[in-house]
Amino acid sequence: MLNLHALAHGRTKAELSGSILGFDYGLARIGVAVGQTISDTASPLCVLRNQDGQVDWKDISLLIQEWQPVGLVVGLPLRLNGDEQAFTQNARKFAQRLGGRYNLPVFLIEEQLSSIAAEQRLQVTDKTAKKSRNNRDMLLDAHAAQILLSNWLETA
Known part of the structure; x- marks a missing residue:
């Protein structure tokens, strides 16, 4: 797990109490999850x-207004060996813009394999209910956000 305190304004999870929003940033879609620091649980x-x-900042502003989070978590895509990849800077830029726009602490967490874990989770669901490819992709992104937020809550 990787926390960048520069983005979090020196704050730590231990100093936060309340809702946290997690983001799985992508160029076409952003999966979003909500979690609670008190119970260390997250949901897509x-x-x-x-x-x-x-980014459609209006939609993110509505989520911030509705959930009143005390912090934000953004998945940081890295290679399996921990090296940065081409898309890593896009996620960092998104995280910096989130923090600057909403004046909230932003934490980065390695998101290696979160999409694969979400895919495996949805394969179980697909056996009982068929979903269109578009709906399935959207579920996948929200579940990937939940996985990375859950990992942050459990390990931060």
């Missing part, structure tokens, strides 16, 4: 669409 919330990598 929704998926926001990106238009050509342009």
Whole structure:
């Protein structure tokens, strides 16, 4: 797990009490999950669409207003060996913009294999209910956000 305190303004999870929003950032979609620091639990919330990598800040503002989070967690895509990849900087930029726009502590966590874990979770669900490919992709993103947020809550 990787916490960047520069983004979190020196704050730690131990100093936070309340709701946390987690984001699995992608150029087409952003999976969102909500969690609680008190119970260390997280749930998939929704998926926001990106238009050509342009974040719809209005939708994120509505989530911030509704959930009143005390912090934000963004998945940081790294290679399996821990090295950065081409998309890593996109996620870092998104995290920096989140923190600057909403003046909340932002924590980064390695998101290696969160999408694979979400895919495996949904394969079990798919056996009982068929879903369109688009709906399945959206569920996948929200579940990936939940997994990375759960990992942060459990280990931070």
